[in-house]
Amino acid sequence: MRTSKRTQILEAATRVVEREGVKSVTFDSVAAEAGLTKGGLLYHFASREDLVQAIHQYLADQWEAGMTAAAGKPAADATPAERLTAYIRVTTQSATRAELLFMLEGATTAEHAAPWNAVIERWAPPPPPALPTDDPATLDQFIARLAADGLWLYESLTAERLDPELRHAIAERMAGALGRDDD
Numbered sequence: 646m647r648t649s650k651r652t653q654i655l656e657a658a659t660r661v662v663e664r665e666g667v668k669s670v671t672f673d674s675v676a677a678e679a680g681l682t683k684g685g686l687l688y689h690f691a692s693r694e695d696l697v698q699a700i701h702q703y704l705a706d707q708w709e710a711g712m713t714a715a716a717g718k719p720a721a722d723a724t725p726a727e728r729l730t731a732y733i734r735v736t737t738q739s740a741t742r743a744e745l746l747f748m749l750e751g752a753t754t755a756e757h758a759a760p761w762n763a764v765i766e767r768w769a770p771p772p773p774p775a776l777p778t779d780d781p782a783t784l785d786q787f788i789a790r791l792a793a794d795g796l797w798l799y800e801s802l803t804a805e806r807l808d809p810e811l812r813h814a815i816a817e818r819m820a821g822a823l824g825r826d827d828d
Contacts, residue, residue, distance in 0.1 A: 651689050654679050655703040658696060662743040667750050670697060698756060704747050705760035711735040712768050720767035729786055730820040732769040736793040737816040740801040789819045 657679035661669055672693065676683045690696040709720075716723045716731035723731065740748070751757040765771075772787045796815060800806060807815075 650681070650685070651699075652703075654681065654686060654689055654696075655700055658700050659704070659741075659743045662700070662746055663741060667697070667746050670700070672696075700743075701747055701751055701757050702760045704744055705764050708735065708744070708761075709764045709768070711738075712764075726786075726823050728768045729790065729823060733789055733793040733819045733823075734816050736769075736797045737812055737819070738797075740797055745801045785822055789822055792819055 654675060658670055658675045661674050661678050665674070670693065672683045672686050675696065676686050679686070686696070690699060712728075712731040712735045713719050715734045716727050718727075720728055747757075748761055751761050769790050772783065776787060777783055793816070796807075796812070800812075
């Protein structure tokens, strides 16, 4: 299947962010990276803000596609345990610099955060405000989510990279700690 121009632009913008950071996303830098004219970008994105918002959505969609693949089905068809297991398996992989920078940048505005939050809501919703401390299964699920998020952040912010086999073993250990009894 041929990559659409819009996808080509978003992939090019992601490469710019990988090398130079979010602030470097300009029509000129992305057009040069994509091998297009500035006018070609303007056809697809009316403003830099439109482009940045589209990058947030594109990266969040890729993250969700990974979870869908890990679960073998969309979130709507998966049980809570299957969703959390897929979230753990995908989140324990190292983030790219672009993913990390856009997730952090996304926290600055509700509009930028919306694509990321929507994925999290579908796959690993936060526990209720009053997490029942007398329910070991619910606690274990939340601890597993925190551990997956922590491993993702650890590898994203440090120069140390875990051996892929170790990272896989950690993800499977976390996933195995989750009860499969819930619906």
